[in-house]
Structure formats: structure tokens, C-alpha cells
Amino acid sequence: MTVQSVWALGATLGEGPVWIERDAALWFVDIKAPAIHRFTPATGEQRSWAAPAQVGWVLPSARGDMIAGLQTGVHRFDPATGAFTLLAAPEAHLPGNRLNDATVAGDGAIWLGSMDDGEAAETGHFYRLDGAGCVDTGLPPVSITNGPAFSPDGATLYHNDTLGRKVWASTVEDGRVVATRLFADIDEGYPDGPCVDAEGCVWVSLFAGWGVRRYDPSGALMQTIRFPVANITKIAFGGPDLRTAYATTAAKGLSAQERAQQPLAGALFAFDPGVAGQAGVLAQV
Template sequence: MSMTAVWELGATLGEGPVWVARDAALWFVDIKAPAIHRFTPATGETRSWPAPAQVGWVLPSARGDMIAGLQTGICRFDPVTGLFTPIAAPEAHLPTNRLNDATVASDGAIWCGSMDDGEEADTGRFYRMDGAGCLDAGLPPICITNGPAFSPDGTVMYHNDTLGRRLWASDVVDGRITATRLFATIEDGAGYPDGPTVDAEGCVWVGLFCGWGVRRYAPDGRLLTTVSLPVANVTKVAFGGPDLRTAYATTAAKGLTAEERAAQPLAGALFAFDAGVAGLAGTLANI
């Protein structure tokens, strides 16, 4: 499989790739060197905006701007001015937490997760946010949440307990979680499950931090495919391009020793490869 580094930006913790059709561009973030990035494949143009705090994700809004999840809370982000305007702070009482990953459900609601920035305490939770406000999704707290991502019909939400190496599937009815079951487990030595993404066939792609690649699971939890990358820390995949068949993978240099960094000169790059399957068209947030 041909793997191309399309932007060698050396992100400390590249994360949250999302294809935005109205821009014909891929958006993503660098959490630890806080910035929002945009890559336009048709022209090769790259652009970056500094963020005022650690930024876990950025998603397109139906209003024409973007919504970003920062350590300080959820903000409206205007790419024209570069300004961040706070709109919700679900964890104002937990200053050592930060928002970590998110997606937009088919109804336009944002589902996002949080984590302990020190990666020790079980203080991470999932939230659902729409025009009426931001509410706890009701899942048990864990240290590092990742995801969520939704099945093509929107009835199953996949989310990860990264340090526990467990992938979960929750049934969702009318914006509420009704049941949760174990979906898959990552074995010792294979890395930690980072961001999940679902393709048009309902299969779940999971980035492997410290795992040198991405896995694709069937809807029943069977491992189907592993795609190897030339860097250890693969964080998440998004499907983009006019046919949604190009997979873009964000990666990270975080945690690498000087020797490991020298052996992985592309750590923190944005990669692209032919996924062999289409992704799902994105939804604009109704916020």
C-alpha cells in the first residue's frame, strides 16, 4: 500500500483529522503545540492558526465557522479572524482535564470526550452538545477517552478507553446511550487504541499510539486489516477527497526519545493512503 507524507509538519501531538467538504480540505490539530491546521490536497496549500490553549479537536459548524474543543472549554473558531469565542465549559471544575476527541452525529450534535492531562486519574468523560446545551453522556469515567465515532445508521457509537486498551460500542437512541458492550481489545505490545473512525461499510478504523499503524475492524469486532505506517504514534484516520476514498492519518512525535525521533524523521507528519473503501460524508454541527 502506497503511504505518502503529504505534510511533514512534525506535530508534537497531531490529532482529530476531519474532512470538510465545503473547503475541500482536511482540518486537524496539534494538541501540545496548540494549533489548528488545514491541508488542501488539490493545491497542496497548508495553513495554521495558533490556539490559546491545548486544542483537542476542530469540527465544521452549519454557521460557516468551526467549533473547537480546548482545555478551557468548547469555543467557536473563526478562521477569518483567528478568534476563539467560548460557548461552553463542561469541565470548568476540572482544570487538569482537557478535551481530547470529538465527532458530529447525524443530527448535528457534537459528541466529545475529555481526559486527565496528566494521564493518571480516571476523570475523563463523554459529553453530548447541541443547541440546547452540553450534557454528560452518562458513561463511566476513565483516564483517556478517544472518539467517539458513529455507525453509518447512527445507532451505534464507538469509543475507546485508551489506557485500558479497550474499544466499546454503545447503542444510541434519540441522542441517549441505552446500552454499552465491549467491541474489541488491543493486545499487549500492539499499542494503544487512539481515535476511531467508521467507513461506509460500517467498519471501524482505529489509530494505534505506540503501535505503528491503523487497524480496521468489522462491525462485529473482528480484526480485518492492519495498515502499517513508518512512525510509531498513529493517532487517527479520516476519509477525504472528492470520493472520500483517501485516508488521512495524523501522527505524533510526543514521547519519543532523541534516538527514536532520529529513527522516525516523519513522526508528526500527516500521511495519506488509498483506503480501498469510502468513508462517510461528514455532518455540520448545529451549533
């Protein structure tokens, strides 16, 4: 599979790609040069909004606006005005943490993770946010959470312990985690954002691993897609048929020599994954 750059924006830490059908566009963020970005494939339009703090993700809301995860908490984001309004601050007591990745479950609840911004202390937790509030899911804390992502039936939640190089699979019932098992050990780079396709296979991006892996639902490795850059952070399925894979990448941590060798580090890439993704869900918050 050939990957190609569709926006060479040189993101410091590109993350959180999500295809939003109502916009016919891919949204994503740059965490460290805090901004929200939108790429419209049909026109090639590239648009950006500055964020007031490190921003880990952005997701579509049923209200027509967006929900964004910042270091200061979960915010409502209005692209028309660029305004951010605080909704929840689950870790106001942990100023060294930030929100890092998230997804919308079938019932419209947002599942989100946090991490130690210093990438050392095991202070990262997973939360579930709905109209009733934000609660800890009870999953064990790790330094860097990534994901979560759901299986097509909504019964399995995939989530990563990035520094521990492990992908976990949790059984979810009625919005609660009831059991967790090891899904995959990663021996090349670090597991970054996971994504699940329409066939239930799990795509794991490899930070410092030069690629993306696809696993079947049992955890068996099916294929690896190689990139011309080292740090792949997450993929999302988009396009009118959800059969184009978009990948965010990062220049973070690269030396001057490595940057010269990887001129497309931090670009947004696209490739044909040979499979469709799952349709997105609007957040009911």
C-alpha cells in the same frame, strides 16, 4: 497499502483530522503545540492558526465557521479572524482535564470526550453538546477518552478507553446511550481515535503501535496498515470521493534516538484505504 507523508510538519501531538467538503480540505490540530492546521490537497496549501490553549479537535459548523475543543472548553473558531469565543465549559471544575476528541452525529449534535492531561486519573467523560446545552452521556469515566465515532445508521457509538486498551460500542437511541458492549481488546499499542467507513467497519489508530487496524462491525480484525512511525492518532476519509484516508501522527514521547529513527514522526499521512468514508455532518451549535 502504502502510506505517504503529505505534510511533514513534525507535530508534537497531531490529532482530530476531519475532511470539510465546503473547503475541499483536511483540518486537524496539534494539541501540545496548540494550533489548528488546514491542508488543501488540490493546491498543496498548508495553513495554520495558533490556538490559545491545548486544542483537541475542530469541526465544521452549519454557521460557516468552526467549533473547537480546547482545554478551557468548547469554542467557536472563526478562521477569517483567528478568534475563539467560548460556548461551553463542561469541566470548568476540573482544570487538570482537557477536551480530547469529538464527532458530529447525524442530528448535528457534537459528541465529545475529555481526559486527564496528566494521563493518570480516571476523570475523562463523554458529553453531548447541542443547542440546548452540554450534558454528560453517563458513560463510565476513564483516564483518556478517544472517539467517539458513529456507525452509518447512527445507532452505534464507538469509543475508546485508551489506557485500558479497549474499544467499546454503545447503542444510542434518541441521543442517549442505552447499552454498551466490549467491541475489541487492543494488544498492540494503545487505541487512539476511531473512525467508521461507509461499510460500517471501524478503523482504530494505534498509538505506539505503528499502524491502523480495520475491524468489521462484529469486532473481527480485517486488516492492519503499517506506518513508518510509531504513534498514529486518528484517520479521516477525504478527497472528492471520500476514498483517501488521512492520518495524523505524533512525536510526543519519543526519545532523541527514536526521533532520529522516525524522521516523519508527527507528519500528516495519506493512503488508499480501498473503501469510501462517510460524508461529514455540520454541527448545529
